[in-house]
Structures are given as C-alpha cells and as structure tokens.
Amino acid sequence: MIDVLYFAWVRERIGKTKETVETEAETVAGLVKELSERGQRYALAFSDLGSLRVAVDQELLDFDASLKGAREVAFFPPMTGG
Amino acid sequence: MIDVLYFAWVRERIGKTKETVETEAETVAGLVKELSERGQRYALAFSDLGSLRVAVDQELLDFDASLKGAREVAFFPPMTGG
Amino acid sequence: MNVRVQTEAFDFGLEANNFATAQTDMGAIVTFLGIVRNLEETNLSYMDIEHYPGMTEKAIYKITDEAANRWSLGDILVIHRYGRLSTDDLIMMVATASKHRKDAFEAAEFLMDYLKSRAPFWKKEATDQSQDWVVSKVEDESALKKWQ
C-alpha cells in the first residue's frame, strides 16, 4: 500500500490530490506503468515523463528508483519556486 | 600651481592634509620625484610607489599620468572601503 | 538556520534587521527578496503557489545544510510563502551571514538557484484571460550546473 500524491497540473489532470494504491511494482517506472493503465486522465498525465518529477518518501529521485519500503510517492512538474 | 592632497597613512607620514605646489613636472612620477626631495617625511612616504595610489583631478590614474592641466593630485594607500 | 514556509505576509526590512542584529561576529550579510511582478504583457490578477506539505521544509533544510557545508556561514534564513499572492506581494526571501562577503554572496545565490528548482513549490499565474502553471526555465536548471 503506497500513498500516491499529485501536485500542480498533474493533480489537475488526474483530478485527485492523493490516493492509496495497491501495487507490486518494484520501481517508480513500474508504478507509473500501472497508473497509466487506469484511464485517459492518468495516461495523459504520465505521457511525457521528461516533464515530470518524482519524490519517494519526500525525497527527489529518478523514475528508476526502487519502491522497496516506500510509503509515499509524489508526482509533479518541475518546481517553480523562489 | 597644483593642490596636492594626502590621505590615510600618507597624510600622517607627511604630516599634512593638503598643500599647494609650484611645479613644472609633466607627469605624476615627476611630481613625486620633486616632493621626495622635500625632506625625510616625503622621501619615506614616497619610498615605495607600489604601495601608493594616485588620483589626478579625482580620477584614479597611474604614476606615468600627465599633469597637463591638472589642478588636484592626491596620494593615498590602496583603498579599504566596503 | 531558520526556515519558514508560510501563507502569512512578512516584513522584509524587519526580518533583515532581525537577522543582522542576531549575528555577533558576522560582518557580511546578503539578502535576496522575491516580489510578485507583472512582468509579461499579460495582466496578472493573482498568483497561487502550491507546495508539498511535509516535504517542503525538509527539502529546504537539505539545501541550507548543503550551503552551510560549502561556505563559511554564521547563519541562514529562508522564508517562502504559499497560497494566493497579488502583484507587489513578497514571495520569499533568503539571508546569509558570513565573515566574508564572497561566502555570503555565493551561498545566497546558491540557495536561490536550488530553491528555484529543487524545493517543491509550483506557481500558477492568473490573468483576466487564463490561469497557467508557470513553466520551469531551462536557465534555472542550467544555473545549478555552476555549483556542481
């Protein structure tokens, strides 16, 4: 069971801020593949991974990062703070 | 007739803030040579030109700068503002 | 080190003075202040800043720790707002204190470069025409290269 969070336009595109997902995926990329199969909104949101960033347990990582022991995964566009 | 100004330790070493000098020197270096002959205080103050800076009419210049038309020459150590 | 992520407005001058006064042997203080501006020819009505509660402060502390490791600093302050902001509102500020001006300057610029694209904030600008997420700039990503 992993909490999946969405921010900014990813949140808007998917239409959720957060959901709990049952997954056997071993990496973020595997999770993305599963999520993308959940429908058009998801497929669209995840259609270009180059325009997405991911945090696993609140740490910025790459899409090939392991999900072993992960409790929270967040997807969002490149940050625009400052 | 040129006003010659001294600042910081140059002022202290020569013992004057300002004096008016009658000179035929064509360059700052020429003026320095004349001033150095005015006594030990001057000779000491001008003994190491590498540790001195000069401004002609309030503009930082080199010791080979011309004195043509100059009204004010200032001698001082490297600046330490900021 | 002091990191504040808040919706409330802050007083830049007051924060800057408090920061400077709190130092005892740091002679060089550098601050950066970011203000909401109507830079494009569009007519900005307001800006919404979203962030990632839980991760945000952690991510900022990671950046300030890195700055403290790389430069000789006495103190760091980061304030970043989220929520709805209007033109002329203060978005965020950074302050650094060091014995040496070079350290204070470089650390402040480093903090800004990393806060810009490594702290989880997202800006959405609303004009009378539309609402658009601000797109990250290639320059912002390449600005990080000089610190690597």
Next chain:
Amino acid sequence: MNVRVQTEAFDFGLEANNFATAQTDMGAIVTFLGIVRNLEETNLSYMDIEHYPGMTEKAIYKITDEAANRWSLGDILVIHRYGRLSTDDLIMMVATASKHRKDAFEAAEFLMDYLKSRAPFWKKEATDQSQDWVVSKVEDESALKKWQ
C-alpha cells in the same frame, strides 16, 4: 540610482524596505550589509573611516554606472559611512533591483568588489594596543579580475 556618503547611522531594514517598495516592475532585490566586527583576536575599540570628499561620490557613481551598463537593473542604492564607528555599527550597504535574480546578484557582488578597492575610503582600526590602517588584501584586488 542613489549614492549616499555620510557620517550618520542608517537603518538597514528601513532602507531595504524603502528600496524594494520604490520598485514597480523589478521582482528581484539583492542587498549587502557590512557591519563592524571584532574579527581578529585583537580587541577592537573603534574604527575610523577616512574618505576623499569630492572624489568619493564621483568614484561610486562611476562604479554604479558601470554596473548599470553591464546588467539589466532597475535601481541601485549605495550607502557608505565615514568617521568613527564602533563594533556592531553598520558600515555600508548596497541594494540592487532587477527583473532577474542573476543580474541583481552579480551586480551587487560587482559593486562590493569595486567599492572595496576603487572607492576612496581608508579604514583605521583602534584597539587598546594600537591604531593601524587596514591593509588592502590581495584577494580584494584579485576579486576584480573576474569582472574584467
């Protein structure tokens, strides 16, 4: 552009706020503040700053003009004190305003580097032991090279 050479104390926060508030379309403000510190192991009693009346403001404006030519700036503020200062007194400040943080940062650092060794100020530090003119640092001269 605003250059002030004065004996009077100034309020850093107030000046920083006034500077920021006076801007209309500059989103990035950088400030530098220099404070008298007891950095060495000697016991600083006070500091006297001498300057060259007549030349000082002219020299500073030359530096601010150069900064305005090199970077895209909306405004510049320089305040530099002279006369007798004690530990914790504010010596000087610089503020820059730009649309872009990089310009504001670089211009402020450029101003500091040039004010340090091209504006006619001389510091003399008095301790309970002695009074000594501050010697210019090789680093301060070499700091100018990166702008040439």
